[in-house]
Amino acid sequence: MSKPVFQDSYQKNVEYFDKLFGIGTNYDFISREQLIAGHSARFYFIDSFVNSQILERLFIYLAELKNISSAEDVQRFAAAHLPYTEVSVESDADKFVYQIMSGTMGMLLDDFENNKSTGFVGIILDVRSYPTRGIDQSENDRVLRGAHDSFVETIKQNSTLIRRRIRDPRLTFERITVGDVSKSDIVISYIEGEADADYVNSLKNKISSIKVDALTLGQESLAECLIKRRWYNPFPKFRYTERPDTAAAHLLEGGVIILCDTSPEAMILPTCIFDFMQETDDYYFPPLTGSYLRLLRYIVFILTLLLTPTWYLLISHPDWIPEWMSFILIDTEYNLPIIAQLFIIEFALDGLKLASMNTPSSLNNTFGVVGGLILGDFAVQIGWFIPEVIVYMAFVAIANFSQSSYELGYAFKFMRMLLLLTTAIFGIWGYIGGIIIVILLAATNKTVNGKRNYLYPLIPFNGRALKRLVVRERLRTHSSDKESQH
Secondary structure, eight states: OOOOOOSHHHHHHHHHHHHHBTTBBBBTEEEEEEEEETTTEEEEEEEGBBBHHHHHHHHHHHHHHHOTTTTTTTHHHHHHHHOOOSEEEOOHHHHHHHHHTOOOEEESSSSSBBBBTOOOOEEEEEBBBOOOOOOOOOOOOSSSSOOOOOOOSHHHHHHHHHHOOOOOOTTEEEEEEEEETTOOOEEEEEEEEEEEEEEEEEEEHHHTTTTOOOOOOTTTHHHHHOOOOOOTTOOOEEEEEEOOOOOOOOTEEEEEEETTTTTTOOOEEEEEEEEEOOOOOOHHOOHHHHHHHHHHHHHHHHHHHHHHHHHHHHSSGGGGOOGGGGGGGGOOOOOOHHHHHHHHHHHHHHHHHHHHSSOOHHHHHHHHHOOOOHHHHHHHHHTTOOHHHHHHHHHHHHGGGGGOHHHOOOOEEHHHHHHHHHHHTTTTTHHHHHHHHHHHHHHHHOOOOOOTTTTTTTTOOOHHHHHHHHHHHOOOOHHHHHHHHO
16 A cells, blocks of 8 residues: 555545545545635544544534635644644644544645645644543452552553553653554553663664554554564563553553553563562552462462472372371272373363353353352262362362463463473472473563563562562651661
8 A cells, every 4th residue: 555645735635535535435434524714624534533522612613713814824724723632733644644543533724825845734633532441440450459440442541540640750651653554552651760761762662663464462462573472481471450550550660561552451561470479459458468468379379380299299109298198198999090180170170261251241150150069079979080189179270360360370370280291200300300390481481571581580689679579568758768778
């Protein structure tokens, strides 16, 4: 497709843009002619994107204008006769078309002197009103206390939710357009002076250099363009949040936030594995309670990785089990090997999740509880599984929800299955080797972190940063900072 250009006369421009926008073919694309003090004006806009009430008042106002001199140029006309908040004169036809396709209204004027150096120009009026859902509480990042608002699918509204929390002129939102066809809006947000300038510039260069037709899946498509994924490493490359307070907190800590239009999430960079263990509730409770919840989350989530492989290793070598732990031994008969039972339930849990996702919301909770109880009870009765396997896998399934990242949950699931497999084949050495593989995969996970390692602050070691991630510290005021320095 050739790049749009302005023609040398009003009538030629009308014919050109009518054809370009498919006027008469696209039912939702409007081309409207109006007389303004005897001069012709043509408006272009997408019906579902504009605020009809503002548009109506604007047309009434323009229809009542009198005695406008055609000797004044378009820039002067916009400044004197368009009393609207967001008005700009655009000399680049490509940008003029892009703005209209983004939801603004374009305006062409006849009989007015255009800029002699740039030729014909158009006027852009930002009268957008994007269709959007209400700002409700996030389904994934729920909290017991604190703010209950979350991001929506409109990038402008998401930026406002962050600015409401950080009223600092250094807070920057830079927009980059990605996709030759979709022309998706990507916004990089950071606080100038707090974020690493080299890292920010590197991110902007990476995003600007992306060459694709469209970001079909929003942030997921952007993530796949930013980094070449290694299929064998399931650890998440990015952390996402639907909460503006979480995004604002990371900006204040010197992080970078990436917003993608049509995506109700913010991408947090740089990301380390310990960041996933932080939850917003930790900060809405007192430091003691927040620290307890965070430490408990670490312990429970590590158990989801090690519980079933460790149990399987011990029951495979009963002589290793001390007397006080003899209760973990199996004293019932079973038909399937224990390792097969563990893997079958791993797959069955995901099957129940998929079925639950496609179940009507009114039956969702009932299906999950009843389906799990019935399948588990009958499987034990007919001899497929033993009760111990059901209990341990039930703990793993529930404990997996102790943190909100689905990507990290599935990464630990795959690592748990790998650890079970190596333990079943090679015994104690397979168990140890499996743990080493897990650590190596986490340490070598590649993401857009700049100079920061995925296992930071362990690699490189930073004791103070590690303490902040493990223990919920109290908010430090300026006076307390000065006292600590003395």
